[in-house]
Structure formats: C-alpha cells, structure tokens
Amino acid sequence: MTNRPSTPFLDSIAGPADLRRMNDTALANLADDLRAEVISAVSETGGHLGSSLGVVELTVAIHAVFDTPRDKLIFDVGHQCYPHKVLTGRRDRIRTLRQEGGLSGFTKRAESEFDPFGAAHSSTSISAALGFAVGRDLGMPTGDAIAVIGDGSISAGMAYEAMNNAGSEGRRLFVILNDNEMSIAPPVGAMSKYLSGLYASPLGDLHKMAEGFESVLPGPIRDHARRARQLVTGVQSGNAGTLFESLGFSYIGPIDGHDMTQLLPVLRAAKTRATGPVLIHVCTKKGKGYAPAEQSADKYHGVSKFNVASGEQAKSRPNAPSYTKVFGTALTVEAQHDPRIVAVTAAMPNGTGVDIMGQRFGSRVFDVGIAEQHGVTFAAGMAASGLKPFCAIYSTFLQRGYDQIVHDVALQNLPVRFAIDRAGLVGADGPTHAGSFDIGYLAALPNMVVMAAGDELELMHMVRTAAAYDAGPIAFRYPRGEGVGMELPERGEIIEIGKGRIVQEGSDVAILSLGAHLDECRKAARQLEAQGVSVTIADARFAKPLDRALIRQLLRHHKALVTVEQGAQGGFGAMVLHDLANDGLLDGRCQVRTMTLPDRYIDHAAPDVMYAEAGLTAVDIAATAMQAANIGLRRVQSPVADQG
C-alpha cells in the first residue's frame, strides 16, 4: 500500500452538501486534497488518471454551486469521474476502482444517485442532459441538467445533434466544454482547431458584458468574468463562440478550469441568470498537478498501477505481442505491398495499432476523431474510389457505425475491411466496452464476410486475406491483449473464404471454435482426453460464410458438437443451428450445443474471471461436451490443475 496523503479538507466532508457550506478558499484547498487522493488511489488500481486530474477543480466547483443529486451532473464518457466518486460517498471504495466487485471506472446509475446517467461511450451527455431538462420542465422531480463534455468527445456527430436540438428547444441547460486540447491521442480535426482559436481570443475582442450578468458577480472577479459576457446577451462575440451561439447556446468563456476564482463565480452567475442553453468553455490540463502525467505524451490517459514518487507504471512483461500489435504490423506489411491500402481510426491510433502503419505511411492513415459513423462511410467512399480501406475500430465502438455498415457498405457491397479489435470481454473497462455483439450484427448482413482469429498467426492470415479480398465487405475480429505466443512469419497467407480447419482429430466429441477461445478449447480437450474422451477441435475461422461441409463432417463423425465463441447469443452458434435445422440435421445421433456469452452484462473484472462468470472456461466447455455426448460426468480437472 502507498503512503496515504494528508487530506484534512477532504476528511472533513461527507458529501456534496458540505461543499455548499465551505468558502471559496476552503473549496480550493479541498480540490488540492482531492487531487492527492485521486493520485494515491489510482496508483493502487490503475485507470483513467489524466482525465480525472484535469477536472478536479471543475468537479468541486460544480458540486459546490449546483444542488446535486437533484441537479443532474452528467459526465461524458465518464472516464474523468474519479474525483466525483470520491466526493459523492464512494471514497471508502475508491481503491476498488475497476477491480472485481469494486467501483466501475465510469459513471453508473446502479452505483449512486449522484450518477444520474451511465456512460463510457462518448458524446452522449448533451442528449441525456436535454432529456433531464425536458423531464424537469414537464414536472419530473429533477433540477438543472449539467453535461460535462471533453474537446475530444465533442467532435462526434451525436454532440451536434444534441446541441442542434437543445438550441431550438431553448430550455435551461448547462453544457460545460472541458477543453484540455487532448483526446486519447492529440485531438484532430477542424473542431479542435476552432476551439484552440477560441482559447487564443484576446479578452479585448469581446463585446461588453450584459449589465444584468455583471451585477451578480462579486467585484474582484469581474475581470475574469469579462470573458463570460455573452451569458445573457446572446450577442455574437466576433469569432469567439459563434458556432455555439449559432446553435442557440449562450457562450461563456474560455475560463481557466483550474482557477477557482474564475470557476465558482462563473458557475454561480450562470446558475443564477441562465434561462436557456448555455455552453461554458473551460480550459484545463490533462494530468494537471501530477508531473509525470503532465509530461507524458498521452497525459496518463489510461495507466496501470504506478509508483507515485517516480510515476513508473507496473506494466507486466508481455509473453507475446498483443493482437493489436500483430494487426498493426501485418497491416503495414500489406500496405507496403499495395499502395491502395489505407487505414481509418476513430481517435484510437495507438489502441488499434494503425499508428504502426502511420509511422511508415502517414499520408495513408486517417484519424477521423471520435466519429465512428463518419469513419465507416468515409471508408466506404474510399472503397468506392478504388482504394482498399481498413477500418480499425473496437467492437464496442463499431456499434456506433452500424447503420453506416448496413446502408453505406454492405448494401452497396463495397470492399471495406473491418479490423475489429477488443472482440469479446475486455476486463477492467467492463460491460460498456465488451465486444459482445459484432458477430451477430455483422453476420446478419448480406454480402458481409465475417472472420475471427483463433490466434495471432490466424490474425496475420486474415489481414492478408482481407487485403486480397475485393468482392465485398469483410471483417475480422480479435481480442484485447496478448496472443498465445508463437513464431510468426513475415507475412500471413491468404486463406480460402468460408473454409475452416481441423486443429486436431478425434472421434467422440467435436469442439468447433470461432475466434480466440481456441486456446481454451485446447485446454478443454486436454481435460476431456484425461477422461478418455477423444476430441476433435476445429477452428471455424468464418462465421460467414459458414464452412457447411466441415460442420456436416463433424456432425457425422461425433456424438456431440459444441460451438464456442467469444460473443453473445445470436452469433456463430446461432448461425450453425440455423443452418443445420434448415437441412433437418438437428435430430440425428450427434447432439449440438452452443456456448456463447450469456444474455446479461458481465461486470468488470480480469477477463478470465469474466469468462468464468460467463460460463466459458475450459472446464465449462469440457463439461458441456461430456453432457451432450452423454458420456457421464467424471471428474474434470480445474484450470488451475491444468498447467499444460
């Protein structure tokens, strides 16, 4: 355990109501304590530290000024909510963040009345806040609605859809733009440049502050508030604020989000005077107040446990390259062979590994910002032009681009290659980030080819296959984390579309694996073999088109056929059942079982714990095969006993 910091101001409060009794100096001191507490806690748990450190003063100020939980504070993404959790009755559990059975790393309704709206995917906060504002105006027991959204997250279309609607609704609503000039990577796009322009606007460019607004500000801070003069004027402010004002918002800012003498009076004035939607532009530093974070390139966006004194993170030494790295490297090799290959990422160049290609072929890698919908259609356009786009998006975030996949890609049969990282359960980020649904939602689409990599070599083959495949859209999925650890060639091979492979041949039961649970299937086979059961393992490779010949062969020669996938019901297993049922093949000697994620969300924990919770361990697979084959349950070894 690290040395706990001394936090007298934080120790003196039980919840946000206490903040409303503190003077401004005490609130500033409280913010210092809170920052120290967050650093200390995250050093023990890991998590999204940089974003949380950037909003310490802002979080204190909002809770001090607004009447939470009656007023609804909605953090966009929610990855910056650790100070909020500490202030809202969860300090005693803050050192359980992202651990099994502990606090979520995001806001979560089930956790606290101070989390009125759950999040983890970005750019939803303004829509949700507007919903609360309408609820209030229609008599629901709710107060003001305050959305806190980052400069990265405000690049997504959904934020503009919400502002467009909020501006025309004209209801009292607060949007606080937390502008730290960072997304996960440095932010991209015209919006980012626009915000930087606002930040650079000299005070003297602004028009006169409205009398009514000025009068509610205490004398000493009037100067700071000169930047907030548009609150009740609605007057255009030269270049500053014009976009937000055009959308119907009053624009206040920019103000220094680490200076309580600016934050508190501006929030108080806004709260007192606002009658319609207001956007308060707050400038902060990601990682503020912790030197290793401020100095790091990613501003400590997501960190593992670390040493507070040195900032050194406790990264475990990898046994094998990550799937992400294997993908990024294989893509770069393909890009070298074919100049038509381009890559698209939605604000995750490092997370998806396309930054590896970017180092060699920078002009062919496109970071579109947090804009998955646009990213998919942009890729479709590039494919229509004759390019070969690889659209690299995490499974969970690709959900955002589903209509674009259906309407712009699949329907037009355009050869967009979807590289789907973080397939399956991902661990500490929990259910919001689980890649559970892509097999089902993609395999349902005509024209779409869907592959899943059984290991990192298979991933290389799939990258090469996708690069070579021009007949229509093709997707391949692979999980978060390390591969199994194997010798890898320079370049993958092209595999035949719709053909699986036999990994080992047996005669009693067949396990048909799709994707990276292949290794778990091997463990299950060893457990079964220890019981005298002869096992075939097949790697389906394709959820679509199915290798129907392979499936029928397995069915003919075994007493049981068990499909296994790292995905939800309605995926690969369902495709197999559908296919067999339609051919009247389900009533024969061979019993068929499907093993998928269960029909519920699984809370954050280490991935193997989550898979155990899901009933998808080697023991579960072996037991299912035995039961299906009616072999009789003898003792099945536990995974701990199974060292092989």
Ligand SMILES: Cc1ncc(C[n+]2csc(CCOP(=O)(O)OP(=O)(O)O)c2C)c(N)n1
């Ligand atoms: C729809 C969606 N796409 C991608 C992400 C991954 N993601 C999480 S935080 C983040 C950056 C957010 O930047 P910003 O809003 O500026 O917050 P900051 O981290 O700078 O505090 C990204 C890309 C996400 N959560 N949701």
Ligand SMILES: CC(=O)[C@@H](O)[C@H](O)COP(=O)(O)O
């Ligand atoms: C908050 C968010 O959405 C991302 O930061 C996410 O936590 C990244 O996850 P990976 O660590 O899997 O890239």
Ligand SMILES: [Mg+2]
């Ligand atoms: Mg940011």
